[in-house]
Amino acid sequence: MESELLACPECGSEIFTTMVAEQKIDFHVSTHYLTLVTSKGGSSDARHIHLNNIHCGLCPWSGNARDLVISGN
Numbered sequence: 741m742e743s744e745l746l747a748c749p750e751c752g753s754e755i756f757t758t759m760v761a762e763q764k765i766d767f768h769v770s771t772h773y774l775t776l777v778t779s780k781g782g783s784s785d786a787r788h789i790h791l792n793n794i795h796c797g798l799c800p801w802s803g804n805a806r807d808l809v810i811s812g813n
């Protein structure tokens with residue numbers, strides 16, 4: 741079963757960031773609003789990502805994951 745990634749509505753990036761316990765986490769968001777953590781180190785915990793307050797990894801956009809768009813590839 742394929743799961744597409746959601747992208748930033750401003751720049752189309754599929755990489756998002758958030759802070760969890762003062763640690764920056766990089767992650768993708770699937771069309772099912774599942775988070776796929778890509779941070780190095782392996783200590784990141786996707787369960788603590790709040791999808792109503794995420795930041796784009798490439799541009800100043802931040803907001804709710806519901807505002808993301810399906811990636812056009």
Ligand SMILES: [Zn+2]
Pocket residue numbers: 748749750751752753796797798799800801
């Ligand atoms: Zn962006």
